[in-house]
Amino acid sequence: MAGLATPMAGHADVPEVIWARPERTGRGPRPAFTRADIADAAVRIADAQGLGAVTMRHVAAELGCGTMSLYNYVPRKEDLYELMVDAVGAEHELWEPAGDWRADMLRVARQTRALMYRHPWVPALMSPVYGFSPHALRYLEHCLACLDSFDGTYGTKFELIAMVNGVVTTYVGNELATAERVRALPWSEEQENAVRGAYLGSQVASGAYPRMAAAFMEDAGPIDLEAVFRRALDRVLDGFDPSR
Amino acid sequence: MAGLATPMAGHADVPEVIWARPERTGRGPRPAFTRADIADAAVRIADAQGLGAVTMRHVAAELGCGTMSLYNYVPRKEDLYELMVDAVGAEHELWEPAGDWRADMLRVARQTRALMYRHPWVPALMSPVYGFSPHALRYLEHCLACLDSFDGTYGTKFELIAMVNGVVTTYVGNELATAERVRALPWSEEQENAVRGAYLGSQVASGAYPRMAAAFMEDAGPIDLEAVFRRALDRVLDGFDPSR
DNA sequence: AGCGCATTACGTACGCTGTACGTAACTAGG
DNA sequence: CCTAGTTACGTACAGCGTACGTAATGCGCT
Numbered sequence: 001m002a003g004l005a006t007p008m009a010g011h012a013d014v015p016e017v018i019w020a021r022p023e024r025t026g027r028g029p030r031p032a033f034t035r036a037d038i039a040d041a042a043v044r045i046a047d048a049q050g051l052g053a054v055t056m057r058h059v060a061a062e063l064g065c066g067t068m069s070l071y072n073y074v075p076r077k078e079d080l081y082e083l084m085v086d087a088v089g090a091e092h093e094l095w096e097p098a099g100d101w102r103a104d105m106l107r108v109a110r111q112t113r114a115l116m117y118r119h120p121w122v123p124a125l126m127s128p129v130y131g132f133s134p135h136a137l138r139y140l141e142h143c144l145a146c147l148d149s150f151d152g153t154y155g156t157k158f159e160l161i162a163m164v165n166g167v168v169t170t171y172v173g174n175e176l177a178t179a180e181r182v183r184a185l186p187w188s189e190e191q192e193n194a195v196r197g198a199y200l201g202s203q204v205a206s207g208a209y210p211r212m213a214a215a216f217m218e219d220a221g222p223i224d225l226e227a228v229f230r231r232a233l234d235r236v237l238d239g240f241d242p243s244r
Numbered sequence: 245m246a247g248l249a250t251p252m253a254g255h256a257d258v259p260e261v262i263w264a265r266p267e268r269t270g271r272g273p274r275p276a277f278t279r280a281d282i283a284d285a286a287v288r289i290a291d292a293q294g295l296g297a298v299t300m301r302h303v304a305a306e307l308g309c310g311t312m313s314l315y316n317y318v319p320r321k322e323d324l325y326e327l328m329v330d331a332v333g334a335e336h337e338l339w340e341p342a343g344d345w346r347a348d349m350l351r352v353a354r355q356t357r358a359l360m361y362r363h364p365w366v367p368a369l370m371s372p373v374y375g376f377s378p379h380a381l382r383y384l385e386h387c388l389a390c391l392d393s394f395d396g397t398y399g400t401k402f403e404l405i406a407m408v409n410g411v412v413t414t415y416v417g418n419e420l421a422t423a424e425r426v427r428a429l430p431w432s433e434e435q436e437n438a439v440r441g442a443y444l445g446s447q448v449a450s451g452a453y454p455r456m457a458a459a460f461m462e463d464a465g466p467i468d469l470e471a472v473f474r475r476a477l478d479r480v481l482d483g484f485d486p487s488r
Numbered sequence: 489a490g491c492g493c494a495t496t497a498c499g500t501a502c503g504c505t506g507t508a509c510g511t512a513a514c515t516a517g518g
Numbered sequence: 519c520c521t522a523g524t525t526a527c528g529t530a531c532a533g534c535g536t537a538c539g540t541a542a543t544g545c546g547c548t
Binding site: 015016017019020124127131132134137138140141144145148153154155157158159163166167169170171173174177185187191192194195196198199200202203208209210211212214215218220228231232234235236237238239240 | 259260261263264368371375376378381382384385388389392397398399401402403407410411413414415417418421429431435436438439440442443444446447452453454455456458459462464472475476478479480481482483484
């Protein structure tokens with residue numbers, strides 16, 4: 001009556017880690033695809049048409065199979081997302097750390113940022129990340145290797161890694177969301193900026209926000225996103241650096 | 245033929261900031277609700293049943309009106325989200341900064357954290373935040389007031405505020421997501437931890453991740469989420485503090 | 489005073505989603 | 519060889535955001 005008798009049923013009544021599930025059990029027809037095939041198809045769609053286009057129907061069509069066949073490989077859509085994140089995790093190039101943890105963590109961050117630019121949907125899927133996929137484990141181990149030269153407990157090291165990942169996800173997520181919003185506007189960027197600027201200006205001019213008004217007076221110049229990102233990381237690393 | 249002749253049509257073909265739109269134009273029947281009524285109804289639903297229960301149909305039912313009537317007040321669902329975030333922004337209690345920017349920013353962060361615990365759906369809506377709602381402006385101005393004692397340009401102050409908000413959102417978002425996941429499990433938390441732990445243990449025991457293995461050996465003790473949060477903020481503020 | 493029209497209200501309908509369920513074809517283990 | 523467990527997939531359902539059409543409403547202008 002319980003999950004014992006139905007080993008590979010669509011939805012189990014017992015916890016399951018997708019990475020622990022074997023791809024093939026032996027009985028039954030030979031599966032037409034591997035999990036990697038499915039992940040790749042989903043990644044292709046997300047890269048080309050955005051995360052919103054990743055539906056069970058589209059992925060199935062991309063693979064050339066029926067929609068419901070996907071559920072033999074992936075119990076819920078959430079798991080498909082996990083497959084996607086793990087798949088692009090393979091793109092992380094690891095190296096032999098040379099003993100400078102600050103430089104290494106910065107390099108990790110920049111590489112992750114580049115990866116997110118290649119796959120702009122990644123930040124949106126990073127919040128509900130809870131599993132330890134194979135490539136996530138590989139990535140974590142590499143970060144720990146980078147921190148061999150860091151003087152602290154593993155607890156602190158994990159906090160440092162979490163902080164760097166969090167900042168990268170947040171910053172790049174914002175950068176990409178802004179770019180995406182501009183791309184999807186049904187009108188021109190100039191019109192958008194004009195309307196929003198007019199509203200903001202009218203609010204600030206009301207006198208209710210004197211410091212905001214002063215801030216707008218300050219000579220800003222164009223924003224260099226990469227420099228902002230770099231500064232943010234430097235500061236975060238400063239916060240963990242006892243020698244500073 | 246263009247948006248000029250249809251001043252209050254459902255969807256404009258010209259940019260629009262919802263906060264600049266007047267609640268009442270004069271002509272036509274008196275609206276049955278204010279924007280605040282709608283925001284409150286949506287917030288009530290989100291608090292009680294989660295963000296997923298915030299649908300146009302449910303909000304309309306909560307207000308006691310037809311589904312499509314909502315679109316007279318809110319052009320798209322995304323704007324409803326913006327109303328919600330602004331509505332809870334009213335809960336921020338502001339104070340007169342006394343000249344210690346570190347203490348004040350920490351207090352801001354702790355207050356925001358408490359607000360997010362009261363409204364666990366807030367972090368999920370913070371990523372696509374782009375508008376400057378009335379309460380967001382009020383909040384920003386207050387942060388700037390807290391930073392009067394901070395020696396730096398407004399540019400740097402905005403970077404500091406963005407960093408603090410980002411860290412708060414990320415950390416509290418993770419805390420809440422974990423709690424929510426546990427709450428929604430179709431099986432017990434012990435079962436879940438046992439299965440995930442077994443998988444993780446088997447991976448680590450494979451020898452492929454020696455540092456992860458060492459980390460598991462380290463005596464950890466229970467995790468104090470509030471202490472982790474506090475440490476993260478201290479470190480971030482350290483990174484901006486020239487006196488340290 | 490009363491006409492005209494912008495606005496509100498809302499029922500209906502469409503295309504889309506995730507996925508439960510039933511059935512037929514297939515294949516490895518006993 | 520038989521049979522149990524698996525794969526494949528068509529059908530179906532509930533729910534979503536929202537476009538559109540129609541009826542009722544009441545302010546502003548003549």
